[in-house]
Amino acid sequence: xxxNIAKLRKERKITQEELAAAVSVTRQTIISIxxxxxxxxxxxxxxxxxxxxxxxEDIFFPGKANNGKTKNREDIK
Amino acid sequence: MKIIKKNLIYCxxxxxLGIGISVAGVYREDDLLKSVGIALTIVSxxxxxxxxxxxxxxxxxxKYELSMTEERIKYIASKSSSFVFYITVFCEVIAAxxxxxxxxxxxxxxxxxVAGAQVVxxxxxxxxxxxxx
Numbered sequence: 001x002x003x004n005i006a007k008l009r010k011e012r013k014i015t016q017e018e019l020a021a022a023v024s025v026t027r028q029t030i031i032s033i034x035x036x037x038x039x040x041x042x043x044x045x046x047x048x049x050x051x052x053x054x055x056x057e058d059i060f061f062p063g064k065a066n067n068g069k070t071k072n073r074e075d076i077k
Numbered sequence: 078m079k080i081i082k083k084n085l086i087y088c089x090x091x092x093x094l095g096i097g098i099s100v101a102g103v104y105r106e107d108d109l110l111k112s113v114g115i116a117l118t119i120v121s122x123x124x125x126x127x128x129x130x131x132x133x134x135x136x137x138x139x140k141y142e143l144s145m146t147e148e149r150i151k152y153i154a155s156k157s158s159s160f161v162f163y164i165t166v167f168c169e170v171i172a173a174x175x176x177x178x179x180x181x182x183x184x185x186x187x188x189x190x191v192a193g194a195q196v197v198x199x200x201x202x203x204x205x206x207x208x209x210x
Contacts, residue, residue, distance in 0.1 A: 026140075029149040041148050 002063035006034045008052050023047040080142045081128050088128070092121035162199065166192050 009019055016034075020027045023044060032038035033048075040048065040060070049056045099114030101107075131138045144150060169192035176185035 024143065025147045025149065026144055029147060032149060038149055038152070044148060 001039045001060055002036060003033065003060045005030070005048065005052075005059060008054070008059065009034075012052075019048075019051065022051050078132075078138070078142075080145050081132060081138065084145075085125060085128050088121045088124045092118055092125065095119075095121060162195070166195055169195075 005019075009016070016027050016030045020030045024047070025044065029038065033040050045056050045060055049059050052059060095114050095117030097114070099111055099118060102110030102112075102114050131141050169188050173185040173188040173192070176182075176188060
């Protein structure tokens with residue numbers, strides 16, 4: 001599953017460590033989620049969405065892996 | 078704090094076991110038992126010391142408890158356990174075959190029963206969990 005967590009995080013100038021602390025996971029988990037190697041569970045996805053004040057669909061979306069680069073929802077449409 | 082307490086109890090049990098095994102090794106004059114007992118005791122004591130140090134620092138304690146309970150760690154542990162199960166059963170079958178080839182039919186039979194029991198237990202638990210979830 002693709003996501004744009006890294007993009008949202010950089011826009012708001014938040015570090016991976018800060019995001020990890022906010023959603024009660026380790027920094028390694030955030031790294032794995034951003035790179036697409038690990039898919040967050042629903043409760044964790046909700047926490048991340050709540051943190052960014054967005055809906056889950058705006059952050060997570062199904063997509064083909066593209067050398068680890070994330071895609072925007074508009075690109076998939 | 079709950080996780081650290083649980084780990085302390087667990088390490089305490091291992092330490093006690095280690096001491097017991099060392100004493101048994103001394104009593105029976107068995108160097109292997111003594112070594113295993115001493116190793117278990119030392120490792121568990123080191124772990125207990127590490128856990129006590131963690132309790133003094135709130136930030137470190139929080140990170141430690143998080144690393145023990147977060148979902149990705151549980152996912153990795155679950156995947157590892159699953160692989161170990163399959164590899165273990167496979168190795169047990171190979172070991173049973175090797176024992177048979179070398180004429181140890183009784184030992185091969187025991188190993189086969191153990192492997193079979195593991196598979197049956199897995200199937201039973203699979204049925205139980207598939208009904209529960």
